[in-house]
Amino acid sequence: MTNALEVKGLRKSYGEKVVLKGIDLYVRRGDIFALLGVNGAGKTTTLECIEGLRKYDGGTISVNGRIGIQLQSAALPAHIKGGEAVRLFAKWNRKPADTSMLAALGVDSIANKQYQAMSTGQKRRLHLALALICDPDIVFLDEPTAGLDIEGRISLHEYIRNLKAQGKTIILASHDMAEVESLCDSIAILRDGEIAFAGTVIALTEKIGKHYNIQIRTGQGLETYESDDIRASLITILKSYEEKDTIIQDIRVDRGSLEQHFLKIAKGE
Amino acid sequence: MNGFLYGFTLQWKLDLRSRTMLITCYAVPLLFFAVMGGIFTSVMPESKETLIQSMTVFAVTMGALIGLPPSLAEIYRSDIKNAYQANGVPLSLGLILINISAFVHLLIMSAILYVLAPILFGAKIPEHLETYLGGLVILIAVSLSIASIIGLAVKDTANTSMFSILLFIPSTMLSGIMFPSEMLPQAFAIVGKLFPATWGYKLMTDSAFSLQTLCPLLGIFLIAVILCGVLLKRIRTR
Numbered sequence: 314m315t316n317a318l319e320v321k322g323l324r325k326s327y328g329e330k331v332v333l334k335g336i337d338l339y340v341r342r343g344d345i346f347a348l349l350g351v352n353g354a355g356k357t358t359t360l361e362c363i364e365g366l367r368k369y370d371g372g373t374i375s376v377n378g379r380i381g382i383q384l385q386s387a388a389l390p391a392h393i394k395g396g397e398a399v400r401l402f403a404k405w406n407r408k409p410a411d412t413s414m415l416a417a418l419g420v421d422s423i424a425n426k427q428y429q430a431m432s433t434g435q436k437r438r439l440h441l442a443l444a445l446i447c448d449p450d451i452v453f454l455d456e457p458t459a460g461l462d463i464e465g466r467i468s469l470h471e472y473i474r475n476l477k478a479q480g481k482t483i484i485l486a487s488h489d490m491a492e493v494e495s496l497c498d499s500i501a502i503l504r505d506g507e508i509a510f511a512g513t514v515i516a517l518t519e520k521i522g523k524h525y526n527i528q529i530r531t532g533q534g535l536e537t538y539e540s541d542d543i544r545a546s547l548i549t550i551l552k553s554y555e556e557k558d559t560i561i562q563d564i565r566v567d568r569g570s571l572e573q574h575f576l577k578i579a580k581g582e
Numbered sequence: 583m584n585g586f587l588y589g590f591t592l593q594w595k596l597d598l599r600s601r602t603m604l605i606t607c608y609a610v611p612l613l614f615f616a617v618m619g620g621i622f623t624s625v626m627p628e629s630k631e632t633l634i635q636s637m638t639v640f641a642v643t644m645g646a647l648i649g650l651p652p653s654l655a656e657i658y659r660s661d662i663k664n665a666y667q668a669n670g671v672p673l674s675l676g677l678i679l680i681n682i683s684a685f686v687h688l689l690i691m692s693a694i695l696y697v698l699a700p701i702l703f704g705a706k707i708p709e710h711l712e713t714y715l716g717g718l719v720i721l722i723a724v725s726l727s728i729a730s731i732i733g734l735a736v737k738d739t740a741n742t743s744m745f746s747i748l749l750f751i752p753s754t755m756l757s758g759i760m761f762p763s764e765m766l767p768q769a770f771a772i773v774g775k776l777f778p779a780t781w782g783y784k785l786m787t788d789s790a791f792s793l794q795t796l797c798p799l800l801g802i803f804l805i806a807v808i809l810c811g812v813l814l815k816r817i818r819t820r
């Protein structure tokens with residue numbers, strides 16, 4: 314099995330409401346994979362089923378390796394200190410109680426700090442440290458950089474890349490498309506409990522990549538055009554300005570952000 | 583040190599850092615003891631005969647019913663249980679460790695009362711130490727098991743206090759520790775028999791273990807343990 318994760322026909326309902334309608338997912342070993350979708354699309358349910366935290370109604374899930382999980386909604390007792398939490402989880406998993414991983418994550422200061430006094434970013438990194446204690450082959454990260462400042466995001470991204478370099482597979486849920494674009498090898502987009510897109514980030518941009526935004530600034534203001542044939546559109550638009558004898562101050566052409574592409578697929582537009 | 587032992591020592595430290603546990607296990611029972619011990623022994627000198635037992639029943643009931651549920655609710659009605667489940671720590675660990683730690687705190691508090699009552703108020707040392715100690719251990723275990731049901735069953739932390747108090751007040755008022763059970767109206771005396779404090783107090787003041795007193799306590803304990811198992815399973819199976 315070269316895939317770290319294989320999900321086939323995963324189904325889950327909450328009462329009458331069908332949340333997952335038989336989804337298929339494959340994540341290659343050593344990849345950074347992102348599961349995307351608008352709120353309520355079924356991301357968290359999918360991840361929780363894969364992580365073994367939630368029962369599912371049908372389908373199969375094959376996870377090839379030890380897993381470590383950093384949940385978005387996780388907490389620890391208010392009075393526990395960072396170092397104590399690392400030691401507790403390490404001892405329970407029969408692993409060395411090594412608090413140096415807090416230093417590796419840039420939060421060695423929380424070893425003697427109570428959980429209730431930690432910042433959101435410090436808590437997130439502590440939970441990441443706990444997820445890595447059992448030296449997992451596959452690491453699940455749910456919104457890993459939510460609540461972090463820019464510096465925190467950059468250093469955490471670097472840490473995630475280091476994990477990949479160590480051969481670990483990273484599966485993350487994120488709303489931050491810049492994060493996904495810079496980190497991920499492959500993605501899947503969930504829409505209404507079904508996979509609307511699965512593939513590489515490059516394939517996603519290519520899928521809708523023929524769509525262009527054209528912005529032209531003149532003395533009268535800014536005008537925006539959309540086009541699927543950039544060459545023909547530009548010729549037509551420029552000709553029309555020439556005919557009107559309007560001086561063009563600035564022209565910008567872009568292929569649209571990954572965020573726009575994502576929203577189009579996720580919302581079925 | 584293995585995970586369980588480390589977990590126990592850590593829970594012990596967390597309890598000491600938590601104001602709730604210190605207040606309910608030590609501060610309030612000691613204050614109650616200081617005030618009521620003085621009043622009881624001056625108004626009813628014969629209460630010195632059972633002062634250690636009555637103050638101990640109060641301290642155990644309060645520490646267990648008021649002190650334990652918030653600690654359990656903190657874990658099982660919050661995202662802490664997610665962190666436990668996600669990182670390979672059994673969900674039952676919190677329940678077991680908190681109960682063992684609370685058990686030790688309540689034993690310590692009982693020992694303090696045992697030492698101070700004769701010195702401060704001339705209270706009589708229990709004649710039958712084995713029934714007193716046996717009764718104490720059983721009462722603590724049964725009280726903690728009921729407190730565990732509240733901590734696991736109530737859906738939010740605020741409600742735990744309400745349910746705890748609803749059990750605590752009749753436990754102390756109808757158990758015979760404030761005034762003899764014989765003085766209670768019959769209906770109240772019958773209701774009082776539903777609470778472990780009544781049977782625990784009786785056991786601790788008896789001259790010998792009797793099945794008649796032990797059976798209700800063991801029955802309550804058994805039912806509570808089964809209910810805790812069911813509640814834990816419900817929390818685990820989402």
